[in-house]
Amino acid sequence: xxxxxxxxxTFFFLLTSTIIVASSEKPCHPYKSIISFGDSIADTGNxxxxxxxxxxxxxxxxxxxxxxxxxxxxxxxxxxxxxxxxAEFLGLPYVPPYFGSQNVSFDQGINFAVYGATxxxxxxxxxxxxxxxxxxxxxxxxxxxxxxxxxxLCASSSRDCREMLGDSLILMGVIGGNDYNxxxxxxxxINVIKELVPLIIKAxxxxxxxxxxxxxxxxxxxxxxxxxxSASYLxxxxxxxxxxxxxxxxxxxxxxxxxxxxxxLKTELNRLQKLYPHVNIIYADYYNSIYMFFQEPAKYGWCTxxxxxSYPLDSLIDVLxxxxxxxxxxxxxxxxxxxxxxxxxxxxxxxGYGGVNYCQNPSEYVNWDGxxxxxxxxxxxxxxxxxxxxxxxxxxxxxxxxxxxxxxxSFCS
Numbered sequence: 006x007x008x009x010x011x012x013x014x015t016f017f018f019l020l021t022s023t024i025i026v027a028s029s030e031k032p033c034h035p036y037k038s039i040i041s042f043g044d045s046i047a048d049t050g051n052x053x054x055x056x057x058x059x060x061x062x063x064x065x066x067x068x069x070x071x072x073x074x075x076x077x078x079x080x081x082x083x084x085x086x087x088x089x090x091x092a093e094f095l096g097l098p099y100v101p102p103y104f105g106s107q108n109v110s111f112d113q114g115i116n117f118a119v120y121g122a123t124x125x126x127x128x129x130x131x132x133x134x135x136x137x138x139x140x141x142x143x144x145x146x147x148x149x150x151x152x153x154x155x156x157x158l159c160a161s162s163s164r165d166c167r168e169m170l171g172d173s174l175i176l177m178g179v180i181g182g183n184d185y186n187x188x189x190x191x192x193x194x195i196n197v198i199k200e201l202v203p204l205i206i207k208a209x210x211x212x213x214x215x216x217x218x219x220x221x222x223x224x225x226x227x228x229x230x231x232x233x234x235s236a237s238y239l240x241x242x243x244x245x246x247x248x249x250x251x252x253x254x255x256x257x258x259x260x261x262x263x264x265x266x267x268x269x270l271k272t273e274l275n276r277l278q279k280l281y282p283h284v285n286i287i288y289a290d291y292y293n294s295i296y297m298f299f300q301e302p303a304k305y306g307w308c309t310x311x312x313x314x315s316y317p318l319d320s321l322i323d324v325l326x327x328x329x330x331x332x333x334x335x336x337x338x339x340x341x342x343x344x345x346x347x348x349x350x351x352x353x354x355x356x357g358y359g360g361v362n363y364c365q366n367p368s369e370y371v372n373w374d375g376x377x378x379x380x381x382x383x384x385x386x387x388x389x390x391x392x393x394x395x396x397x398x399x400x401x402x403x404x405x406x407x408x409x410x411x412x413x414x415s416f417c418s
Contacts, residue, residue, distance in 0.1 A: 036223065038111045038173040039092055039100045042147045042212065043118035045081040045377060046179040046227075047088045052120035052140065053079030054105030062120065063357025063374075068342055072367055072380050081120060083341070083367040084380030088116070088176060090387035091225075095174070103150070111158060111169045117147035124181040124208040125201070133201075135188045144180050148212050155219070167220030175216060177226045179291065181205040181266065185232075186376075190241065195262065202266055210273050217281055225396070226274055227289040228267035231296045233259030236340040236348040236375040243347065253299040254338050260296075267292055271397075290395040294386045295378070298371045303332035305385050306368065333381070334369045341370035341379060350375035 041047050056062050062079075063069065070077035073084030079102065080086055085093075092099050092114070100114035109115055121139025123130060126146075130137045159166035184205050188198050213224055232238050233256035247256050271288055278286045298305050342356035342363035343349040354361060356374035364370060368381040378386075389395040 036095055036097070036172060036174040038169070039088065039095070039097060039114040039116075039176060040151070040170075040173050041088055041100055041114070041116040041118050041176040042144060042151075043176065043178040043180045044122040044183055045118075045120035046182075047086060047116065047118035047176060048079065048081065048102070048120045049086065049088065049100055049116050049118070050079030050102035051104045051116065051118060051142075054102055055119065055140070055142070063355060064120070066357045068363040069357060071363075081377040082373050082380055082383065083363075085383060086380075087383045087387045087390070088118075090384055091174070091176070091391065094387070094391050103154075109154065109158065111162065111173065114173075115151070115158075117142075117150060118178075118180075119147070121183055122147070122180065123184045123187075124205040125184050130184065130187070135184075135193070136191065137183070137187055139183075144208055144212055148215060152215075152219075170216070170220035171222040173221070173223070175221050175224045177209060177213060177224055179227045179229070180209060182229055182232075185229075185262075185266070189232075189238070195258075199262070199265070202269055205266070206269050206273050209270065210277060213277060213286070217284055221284070223285045223287070225287050225289050225390075226270070227291045228270055229263040229292060231255060231260045231292050231299075232263050233257060233261075234296065234299050234338060234371075236338060236343065236350040236372045237352075239338060239348045240346055240350045240352075240375070253296075254336055255296075255299060260292075263292055285398070287400070288397045289390055290397065291386065294389040294393075294395040295371070295382070298333055298337060298382060298385070302335055302337045302371075306332035306381060333371055337369075337371040339370070340372040340375040341367045342374045348372075348375070 041049075045052070052062055053065050056065070064079050064081050065077055067077060068083060070080060071083055074080065080089075089099055098113050100116040103109060103115050103117050104119075119140050119142040121137070122142050122144065123137055124144045126143045127137045127141045155166065159169065162169060184201055185198055188201075209226065213221075213226070216224070233250075234253065238259055239254075239256065242256060242259070247258070249255065250257050267290075274286050274288055278284070339347070339349040340356070341349075342361065343351065344354050344361050345351035356363065367373065367379045370379050371382045373379045373382075386395070391400060
């Protein structure tokens with residue numbers, strides 16, 4: 006007679022027929038809130054709330070949100086963003102947009118990130134001849150708004166203000182990407198754009214220092230994307246005699262620029278960490294967590310799960326699941342939602358506009374609309390940050406001397 010299944014074990018059957026037994030050890034989630042600054046990569050609806058009701062942005066319309074939120078929530082994806090997966094993992098509510106909200110609290114989290122936002126102020130960029138027409142809610146505007154509402158936030162709680170900020174995970178971005186996007190799309194030279202890098206790094210660093218002074222203790226600071234793999238950039242430079250990486254199809258010199266920014270950012274974060282040893286400053290390697298999708302698309306993607314059966318065994322409950330894993334498409338450079346050309350992207354005929362179609366299965370795609378990624382891509386990125394190699398230093402979810410959460414979070418849910 007076969008031996009009984011071990012207590013609380015869970016079996017996962019993959020397409021490869023590999024059997025994985027999930028660990029019963031539960032992670033420790035020390036953060037009680039998420040505070041977010043940044044641009045559209047973390048915007049959960051601020052730009053939509055700030056928009057004229059007669060001129061709503063693309064993210065106000067389907068197919069934005071169609072994979073999860075159903076009506077569109079103002080997120081620039083087909084579903085959840087990295088910040089949403091982080092919130093789920095921590096057992097916290099989805100972080101609501103600040104602008105237009107009636108009830109703001111640390112318990113719910115606070116999100117100031119706005120589509121189109123820049124690290125540098127709009128007036129400064131315009132002095133440099135760089136147009137920034139989407140929003141004037143730059144990083145400094147977001148931070149100053151937070152400082153203005155902080156006394157009221159703290160007054161409504163019995164807890165100390167510094168304690169509440171110290172118990173929060175502070176997400177610093179992505180911010181800075183649009184400072185480069187605008188001049189690139191306007192045809193500025195790479196040398197002109199490179200001059201912005203130290204200024205952008207300084208803006209991010211100054212914001213972190215201000216938040217440390219207010220009591221912030223844990224910062225997750227993302228680097229830039231591999232923009233040479235973006236459908237919008239690939240389309241922009243399609244007619245130029247650009248060398249493409251034969252293994253990925255991406256444009257190397259654009260990716261090298263992204264790495265240049267990231268190297269400068271990491272150097273500054275290391276300097277800040279030495280200045281503030283009591284603070285945890287975590288670099289989020291968005292660049293490599295995305296680039297892997299283009300190097301080995303079949304290895305990454307999405308998965309679905311289904312309970313096959315559950316049954317009592319010696320007063321214990323055992324659950325049998327089947328997990329079906331599906332990798333990204335081969336050469337996943339084209340946008341899911343768009344129209345025209347090799348990369349399914351055309352400026353001014355973009356996702357959300359009338360007559361622009363989208364793919365049947367967004368989870369097979371990395372690029373969503375040419376600028377932003379799909380929920381499936383963001384899910385993989387979040388997993389790589391929270392449980393994998395793309396956070397430096399890595400998160401410590403062990404729980405010495407404290408209670409663990411009630412259930413484990415599955416990135417396949």
